[in-house]
Amino acid sequence: MLDPAEPQLVVDSRTLHFSWLPADPDAVAALVPAGLRPRSDRQVFMNQYVVEDDAQTSGFGAYSLTYVGVTLSGADAPDGVTPGGWWTHYVTSSHRVRDYAVARGAPAVLGRTTIAIRGDSLVAETEADGVALIRARARVGHTGHAVRTGHNRYFTLRDGKLLSAVYPFVAEPVTPFEIESVEFLDPTHPIYALRPENPLLIGWGFYAPRTSFAYPGGLTPYPASTPAAPDGPGAHRVESTRPGAPESPRQRSATSAPARPDPARLDPARLDPVSPDPVSPDPASPDPVSPDPASPDPASPDPASPDPASPDPASPDPGLPGSGVPEPARPGRVPPPPVPGVGPENHQVPFRRARSGLPSGS
Structure with missing residues (x-):
């Protein structure tokens, strides 16, 4: 078994990486x-x-x-912009990788992922225990001179303690890039709770035939903060629509007619990429500012100082790299005619053009 404290390097992996807004926000939270x-x-x-x-x-x-996982607030990557992520599901074909990941707190199980490309059509499928779970379809182009670099931050839980690690990456995304559909294939599997809503709203995404990254050596304990509080009603899937056309509300069945878009959700201050979390203060790190002898006991919290673990209500969620603010999700293009035999039991959401060229993960 590999030592989970040792770093590992991977080069030139073929990677499809993107994000969406979920059909059931409460289940995700x-x-x-x-x-x-x-x-x-x-x-x-x-x-x-x-x-x-x-x-x-x-x-x-x-x-x-x-x-697959949930994008976090208040736990960004070192750039202070790319949000961190909590892994909810982790499926690998390798016993060695599974054991290494489990020792680091990841919810790793055995399964298989395939990425097939024919012409400009890409199909990525994930299965576990012989059961197909997710199928994503995309239109892809070719790599150019663009190279994306940076860091992702992901969180795990081991022995009841939250751990954080930062994963450096280098990716060569293709252009053009467009997601066509995302299907969650097994309504009985726990991963189904993360299915996308209808119409599909994308935060960011890319395909890169060459992505390199590293699992860092060791993990950093993360101080506990406010427990996650679910809010917002659940929803289900539907077909995507043109920008400006009505979109389905969060609370409706798969057969419901779409409603007018929620202005709050389409506000430019909403959506941003899903790379790992913002870095929180390390309790082991000394305060770089020495306390004033004339001030109160430095061990006592200053009532006028904000709690570092609590988000500033006046500050927007971190946005896309380089933007400083989140970018809104936008309704997708008009989908092709419904595929015969595809019903609510196969959660399929035809998609809009996704933003390309954002960070890859480990």
Whole structure:
């Protein structure tokens, strides 16, 4: 078994990574443990990737992996903009990777992820225990001169303690890039709680045929903060619509007619990428500012100072890298005609054009 404290490097993985707003925000919020806070829009992220050859890793060997999780508020990556993420599901084809991830607190199980490309059509599928769970379809182009670099921050829970790690990455995204549909295939599986709403609203996304990243050595304990408090009604799926057209409310069945869009959800101060969390203060780090001898006992909290674990109500959620503020999700394009045999039991959401070129994950 690999030592979970040792770093691991992966190069040139094929990666499909994107985020969406969920059909059931309450169910998503319920998956976040006490000490972490989901974003107000309950944004969900997913990374499906494949490592073809043993020579592409420092110790994992060839493998495939899908992780899905909830975007967090108040726990950004080192850039202070890219939000952190809580892994809710983690499916890998490798026993070695599973054992390594479990030892680091990830909810890892065995399964398989495939990414097939024919012409400009990409299909990524994830299964666990022989049961198909998720299928994503996208239109993809070719890589150019663009290279995306940065860090993602992800959280896990081990022995009842929250842990955080920062994962550096380098990705070569393709252009153009467009998600066509996302299907959650098994309504009986717990992962179904993360299915996207209708119409599908995307935060960001990209496909990169070459993405390199590292699992850092060791993990950092994370101080507990306010427990996640679910808010917002649940919802289900429908077909996407053109920008400006009516969208379905969060509380409706799959057969309900769409309603007018929620202006609050489409506000530019809403949506942003789903990379790991903002960095919270490390309790082990000394205060860089020495206390004034004339001031009260430094061990006593200053009632005028905000709680560092609590978000500033006047501050918007972190936005897309470089923007400083979140970007709104927008309704998608008009979907193709319904596919015969696809019903509420197969949660399928035809999609809008996604933002491309945002960070990849580990």
